[in-house]
Amino acid sequence: xxxxxxxxxxxxxxxxxxxxxxxxxxxxxxxxxxxxxxxxxxxxxxxxxxxxxxxxxxxxxxxxxxxxxxxxxxxxxxxxxxxxxxxxxxxxxxxxxxxxxxxxxxxxxxxxxxxxxxxxxxxxxxxxxxxxxxxxxxxxxxxxxxxxxxxxxxxxxxxxxxxxxxxxxxxxxxxxxxxxxxxxxxxxxxxxxxxxxxxxxxxxxxxxxxxxxxxxxxxxxxxxxxxxxxxxxxxxxxxxxxxxxxxxxxxxxxxxxxxxxxxxxxxxxxxxxxxxxxxxxxxxxxxxxxxxxxxxxxxxxxxxxxxxxxxxxxxxxxxxxxxxxxxxxxxxxxxxxxxxxxxxxxxxxxxxxxxxxxxxxxxxxxxxxxxxxxxxxxxxxxxxxxxxxxxxxxxxxxxxxxxxxxxxxxxxxxxxxxxxxxxxxxxxxxxxxxxxxxxxxxxxxxxxxxxxxxxx
Amino acid sequence: xxxxxxxxxxxxxxxxxxxxxxxxxxxxxxxxxxxxxxxxxxxxxxxxxxxxxxxxxxxxxxxxxxxxxxxxxxxxxxxxxxxxxxxxxxxxxxxxxxxxxxxxxxxxxxxxxxxxxxxxxxxxxxxxxxxxxxxxxxxxxxxxxxxxxxxxxxxxxxxxxxxxxxxxxxxxxxxxxxxxxxxxxxxxxxxxxxxxxxxxxxxxxxxxxxxxxxxxxxxxxxxxxxxxxxxxxxxxxxxxxxxxxxxxxxxxxxxxxxxxxxxxxxxxxxxxxxxxxxxxxxxxxxxxxxxxxxxxxxxxxxxxxxxxxxxxxxxxxxxxxxxxxxxxxxxxxxxx
Numbered sequence: 122x123x124x125x126x127x128x129x130x131x132x133x134x135x136x137x138x139x140x141x142x143x144x145x146x147x148x149x150x151x152x153x154x155x156x157x158x159x160x161x162x163x164x165x166x167x168x169x170x171x172x173x174x175x176x177x178x179x180x181x182x183x184x185x186x187x188x189x190x191x192x193x194x195x196x197x198x199x200x201x202x203x204x205x206x207x208x209x210x211x212x213x214x215x216x217x218x219x220x221x222x223x224x225x226x227x228x229x230x231x232x233x234x235x236x237x238x239x240x241x242x243x244x245x246x247x248x249x250x251x252x253x254x255x256x257x258x259x260x261x262x263x264x265x266x267x268x269x270x271x272x273x274x275x276x277x278x279x280x281x282x283x284x285x286x287x288x289x290x291x292x293x294x295x296x297x298x299x300x301x302x303x304x305x306x307x308x309x310x311x312x313x314x315x316x317x318x319x320x321x322x323x324x325x326x327x328x329x330x331x332x333x334x335x336x337x338x339x340x341x342x343x344x345x346x347x348x349x350x351x352x353x354x355x356x357x358x359x360x361x362x363x364x365x366x367x368x369x370x371x372x373x374x375x376x377x378x379x380x381x382x383x384x385x386x387x388x389x390x391x392x393x394x395x396x397x398x399x400x401x402x403x404x405x406x407x408x409x410x411x412x413x414x415x416x417x418x419x420x421x422x423x424x425x426x427x428x429x430x431x432x433x434x435x436x437x438x439x440x441x442x443x444x445x446x447x448x449x450x451x452x453x454x455x456x457x458x459x460x461x462x463x464x465x466x467x468x469x470x471x472x473x474x475x476x477x478x479x480x481x482x483x484x485x486x487x488x489x490x491x492x493x494x495x496x497x498x499x500x501x502x503x504x505x506x507x508x509x510x511x512x513x514x515x516x517x518x519x520x521x522x523x524x525x526x527x528x529x530x531x532x533x534x535x536x537x538x539x540x541x542x543x544x545x546x547x548x549x550x551x552x553x554x555x556x557x558x559x560x561x562x563x564x565x566x567x568x569x570x571x572x573x574x575x576x577x
Numbered sequence: 578x579x580x581x582x583x584x585x586x587x588x589x590x591x592x593x594x595x596x597x598x599x600x601x602x603x604x605x606x607x608x609x610x611x612x613x614x615x616x617x618x619x620x621x622x623x624x625x626x627x628x629x630x631x632x633x634x635x636x637x638x639x640x641x642x643x644x645x646x647x648x649x650x651x652x653x654x655x656x657x658x659x660x661x662x663x664x665x666x667x668x669x670x671x672x673x674x675x676x677x678x679x680x681x682x683x684x685x686x687x688x689x690x691x692x693x694x695x696x697x698x699x700x701x702x703x704x705x706x707x708x709x710x711x712x713x714x715x716x717x718x719x720x721x722x723x724x725x726x727x728x729x730x731x732x733x734x735x736x737x738x739x740x741x742x743x744x745x746x747x748x749x750x751x752x753x754x755x756x757x758x759x760x761x762x763x764x765x766x767x768x769x770x771x772x773x774x775x776x777x778x779x780x781x782x783x784x785x786x787x788x789x790x791x792x793x794x795x796x797x798x799x800x801x802x803x804x805x806x807x808x809x810x811x812x813x814x815x816x817x818x819x820x821x822x823x824x825x826x827x828x829x830x831x832x833x834x835x836x837x838x839x840x841x842x843x844x845x846x847x848x849x850x851x852x853x854x855x856x857x858x859x860x861x862x863x864x865x866x867x868x869x870x871x872x873x874x875x876x877x878x879x880x881x882x883x884x885x886x887x888x889x890x891x892x893x894x895x896x897x898x899x900x901x902x903x904x905x906x907x908x909x910x911x912x913x
Contacts, residue, residue: 252882270614305901310687311619311687315830491693544710548706555699556700559693562689
């Protein structure tokens with residue numbers, strides 16, 4: 122108990138902060154911050170596995186998040202029959218072509234010795250394959266995108282419950298991580314950072330512009346929900362009774378029956394959105410707890426010890442007979458898969474998929490700030506980092522507005538400098554993040570909750 | 578005649594834009610490569626530092642415009658660039674003193690430097706957005722075209738017009754002058770040579786009495802000049818928007834690595850490699866083939882290898898391929 126005191130203290134402070142937002146601003150805001158904190162926590166756990174356990178630097182978090190989101194679309198949207206009829210065949214043919222291409226390349230790699238001719242012939246196969254696919258898929262893609270472009274214009278998905286996409290998102294992200302890992306993991310740390318960053322940009326470019334698959338920048342809206350809809354709740358009897366029960370004190374003060382009914386209606390509307398957010402919180406909390414248990418178990422298992430050994434001294438671990446390359450690949454896949462889950466969760470919560478919103482600042486660098494600030498190598502630290510940083514990211518604007526008003530209280534409202542500062546309040550969050558990161562790196566390089574390894 | 582038309586078409590839509598864009602990338606790439614070679618880290622704040630320098634230039638441009646100072650046909654920004662550079666160097670030295678110096682003294686691993694540079698990136702981004710806002714700014718004034726497409730058509734009687742913007746000429750001219758000065762400095766002066774020595778082998782350089790503080794100072798000064806001019810030229814040619822500058826960091830990194838990181842000449846060429854491949858692969862050649870081929874063979878599709886949406890993806894793919902097959906870059910890295 123004693124040694125975990127700082128963990129408990131840090132988490133209690135965080136909870137109090139969120140509760141304060143609930144009391145002073147509104148419960149709706151508090152819960153939406155809490156939900157996104159949970160999603161951020163899942164992302165940081167993924168990044169922490171890679172960076173904290175194994176020392177692998179992955180700046181491609183954005184790409185895996187987006188793939189998770191794509192999974193949510195492909196799983197939950199109903200298939201667009203017309204589009205399948207229009208161009209499904211061409212798309213399937215192209216898929217076959219890709220499979221054939223990969224098999225041919227594998228065959229060449231196996232059969233022939235490494236030589237210049239082999240490299241060039243593989244390059245030729247890839248280039249001609251891409252051209253062939255482009256020309257064979259073109260009519261199909263055009264036909265699909267022409268099917269009611271304002272509403273669909275894409276193939277749609279499988280029409281399954283969206284919850285499944287959390288697993289499929291992990292598989293997608295893991296699959297991409299397998300390819301990226303095979304290609305890039307041999308690189309030096311900073312090259313790996315740049316390579317993963319650029320690969321994630323490529324992934325986003327593909328998601329943005331392949332309209333037949335993802336609707337691209339036209340966005341997919343109105344995804345299915347695992348939670349009830351507000352509108353349905355507002356007309357459900359048991360829910361109205363529940364709200365009434367919670368607010369008995371408030372309602373009994375009002376004498377007039379009509380007024381009381383109006384007040385109740387207002388409470389039901391507010392309550393419904395809080396209730397929906399609570400449902401999401403419950404779901405997300407389950408995911409976070411399961412992942413936390415798994416990652417904690419892994420950290421203290423022989424496998425976790427091996428990963429730390431590899432991180433701290435690769436050559437020594439190699440000499441002890443550990444397969445460093447294989448373990449790096451494995452951990453790269455695992456971490457990315459967790460990020461993929463978070464991406465699917467994010468889209469599930471929003472109910473929409475907007476490829477244009479995936480930007481490296483928000484989905485890669487911010488997550489890294491979370492990991493570094495929270496404490497890399499320590500799962501509780503990483504989760505805390507997700508909470509603290511996301512909380513500050515959202516609350517930075519009100520805080521800085523308050524500070525500006527406080528310090529410029531003597532200056533009249535019409536002052537140009539004051540007006541300019543108040544106008545640029547949203548950008549103080551970048552300043553806060555940057556300074557936070559710099560201070561933590563300088564004065565507490567291991568994060569708020571540093572890594573602590575107990576030998577049991 | 579058709580053949581000449583085809584050539585003009587390619588000049589107008591591929592060669593000149595790619596040369597301009599490549600020059601802008603090249604300046605940024607040399608900046609990245611210098612920092613990497615001498616200070617030994619990948620600077621993720623590159624794009625934002627460039628936007629800071631451009632912002633300073635824009636502010637001075639506005640100041641001069643309000644005073645009524647102008648260069649006539651040339652943009653006022655050219656007058657403001659030196660002041661922008663001074664501002665930029667001051668900011669960089671400030672950051673170096675308060676942030677990077679500590680880690681240099683600690684001999685921290687490059688990864689830690691990269692992380693710190695992300696902190697700097699956030700701060701710089703905030704400063705730029707707070708001072709000038711996130712919006713699109715145009716600060717170009719003076720004569721816009723040297724040759725207009727219509728005038729060219731009338732002059733030569735060709736079907737295809739050739740438009741030459743003054744910013745394109747300025748960009749290419751300034752880049753050539755700046756880069757030749759830089760290479761002269763690196764190869765012929767004592768300080769330049771000691772910088773090379775420092776980049777090559779730090780311990781040996783220190784043993785032979787090279788002052789590391791001076792090297793670091795000179796590096797930041799050169800970096801400030803490159804960042805400001807590169808950023809300002811890009812802003813003049815297109816427009817200034819902080820987010821675009823952040824995004825430009827990626828092709829700049831690609832250029833630096835493709836050229837062999839740590840090698841300024843490689844970075845210089847890498848900029849053009851990236852720019853040309855981006856534009857060559859995403860250009861629709863339909864019109865070109867209509868001029869070159871006989872009428873019966875005219876293509877009915879756009880003859881475009883990749884859609885323009887994948888412009889960035891092209892440079893990144895080149896980078897990934899280079900990283901896998903030749904991590905030291907096309908022109909062998911780490912020899913400043």
